[in-house]
Amino acid sequence: MPRHLARQAGLVLLTVLAVAACKREATAPTAAAGDPQPPVTTPGETVDAPVELKDVIETNDRYVVGISYPASINRYPGLAKALSAYTEAERAELMEAVEAFGNDKPSAPYELSLAFEQVVDTPRIVAVAADGSRYTGGAHGQPLIARFVWLPPQDARLTAQALIPDAKGWQAISDYVREQLHTAVVNRADEDELAPTDRAALIKSTFRMIDEGTEPEAGNFSEFVPVLDASGHVTALRFVFPPYQVGPYADGTQMVDVPATLLLPYVAPAYAELFAR
Numbered sequence: 001m002p003r004h005l006a007r008q009a010g011l012v013l014l015t016v017l018a019v020a021a022c023k024r025e026a027t028a029p030t031a032a033a034g035d036p037q038p039p040v041t042t043p044g045e046t047v048d049a050p051v052e053l054k055d056v057i058e059t060n061d062r063y064v065v066g067i068s069y070p071a072s073i074n075r076y077p078g079l080a081k082a083l084s085a086y087t088e089a090e091r092a093e094l095m096e097a098v099e100a101f102g103n104d105k106p107s108a109p110y111e112l113s114l115a116f117e118q119v120v121d122t123p124r125i126v127a128v129a130a131d132g133s134r135y136t137g138g139a140h141g142q143p144l145i146a147r148f149v150w151l152p153p154q155d156a157r158l159t160a161q162a163l164i165p166d167a168k169g170w171q172a173i174s175d176y177v178r179e180q181l182h183t184a185v186v187n188r189a190d191e192d193e194l195a196p197t198d199r200a201a202l203i204k205s206t207f208r209m210i211d212e213g214t215e216p217e218a219g220n221f222s223e224f225v226p227v228l229d230a231s232g233h234v235t236a237l238r239f240v241f242p243p244y245q246v247g248p249y250a251d252g253t254q255m256v257d258v259p260a261t262l263l264l265p266y267v268a269p270a271y272a273e274l275f276a277r
Contacts, residue, residue: 070118079150097136111135145242161218169266174216213245233276
């Protein structure tokens with residue numbers, strides 16, 4: 001990334017995060033009787049201190065860090081802890097790259113940018129989307145894409161493996177997602193009016209990336225958020241694929257909604273009631 005572009009990106013990032021932080025501070029709700037309270041302990045008992053997430057803005061001539069969180073996220077201590085662990089892991093990657101310079105500094109500041117957005121908030125399901133990038137040299141930053149689905153009644157994160165424990169389920173999901181992504185590639189190739197040889201080469205190479213990135217296993221579908229109807233039931237799962245997983249960097253982040261009708265036969269019984277029927 002050229003020096004002037006990196007610095008401009010860092011300034012824009014800091015401005016956006018500062019404005020967002022001010023808005024959240026002005027509208028932050030006061031504690032209510034139903035809000036989570038600090039845990040009560042007996043003498044000699046120890047518990048992990050709850051994590052309180054706050055926006056982060058740091059800048060110097062070696063690195064820039066900008067992290068923003070939704071104002072309501074601290075209502076869910078377990079979820080806040082999961083987001084904190086993810087953030088710290090990504091920050092550690094950045095600092096390892098910075099420290100590799102020793103007393104020197106990179107030609108353009110390295111950068112970590114992360115924005116967390118609460119995309120679902122119901123009594124039974126909460127979902128947070130994390131999007132950003134980590135720049136440690138090269139033409140562009142590394143995309144950072146993560147999704148967190150939290151179940152407040154169970155105080156636990158819902159993972160793809162727990163939700164769909166049957167291998168047959170992942171085969172059905174893989175087949176459906178591949179069909180949707182294949183169709184999108186063909187449509188884009190037709191819209192671009194490529195020469196026949198270029199069209200065939202593009203489709204072949206992209207199909208290969210899609211097929212490799214959607215092998216029928218939970219790890220390839222780990223990032224997802226539920227799509228809900230008006231009653232709060234799940235009508236689909238929106239699977240999210242970062243650049244390079246199912247296409248080249250230029251294609252960006254891609255998403256496919258898999259309907260509940262396809263998913264329900266394979267959903268673990270403990271979570272079936274979450275889905276629309």
